[in-house]
Amino acid sequence: MTSYTLDLTPITTLTHEQFYQLCMANRDIPMERTATGELVIMAPVGGGSGRLESDLNAAVWNWNRSTGLGVVFSSSTIFHLPNSSDRAPDVAWVALERWQALTPEEQEKFPPLCPDFVIELRSRSDYLAPLQAKMREYIENGCRLGWLINPQDQQVEIYRPGQAIETLAFPVQLSGESVLPGFMLALP
Template identity: 35%
Template sequence: MAVLNRLLTAEDLLRMPQESIRSDLTRGELIRMTPAGARHGQIAGNFLIKLGAYVAGKRMGRVFAAETGFILSRDPDTVRGPDVAFVSRERIPPEGVPEGFWPMAPDLAIEVVSPGDTAAEVETKACDYLDAGTRLVWVVNPKTQRVTEYRSLSDIRMLTVNDTLDGADVIPGFSLPLKELFE
């Protein structure tokens, strides 16, 4: 019996039964992700609380958790669920937040590096977000207590625990000392 291997679409992924294991779709291939550890969750939670409170207080848009899928490309499809994401008010359609995946990239994507992630995997994710139109990507490494900030493929900086994240033109006025993030 022949088994046909075909690339999956965002719609295929959305129709799959919800499982306890998160999945991304990378160029049509299903990538299952193991649950992250407690430290990973703590850092993502710190971002959700601090960024969420700031964005809500300023009515700037919406902040989303890791379960939220963003369609970054089509044919073949790539759907990613960053650990934390921000979509500006101006980009939210009049009918509101979609029921399914966002049909676009977030303005800000935050990825917290998991123990099993390779440097190549993390860099690929950052590039996918930027290629799809994400304006700012923060890749957080809990082990080294550093954040790699991507504004474009040619504008990348490394921040240490003594630095402060700045939302700049993506989230004006938002800043977060990395010491607070890693506490």
């Protein structure tokens, strides 16, 4: 989705709690916050991207329901990453033991952790470079596996800690590897 970045640093720096309150007061405006404090206003996606995002979330949810290994989140969930950014991946999964280690308040607000697994889906209006930077940010903050699915270029980029980015062309069968054991996803 096209996003708009607002640099508030000339006038203020929002704390994590202030950003949370801003989001709660403006629930109809999806936002993220960069590690440098910029607000990123996210535009809505069209039907094609929304349907594919829902399909991706359902696939991870179905796998997780059968394994019980973690918790699955939609794109409306914001995670407070260790580098102080607040990000909302299109699909996120957190290992159960990490989720249960959070307090009820941490679970209810913006969970203060980086998901173990994320998917970002490039919509028709998205620029690729910001999504790639976001994927690198997830990996730098503790994500163990990430997929950047790019229907426009018919490819997926696979991100793993300490490894080069792997780019595969559609059609492809993706593996959840050791992060999501037994999970497979076919992209046409």
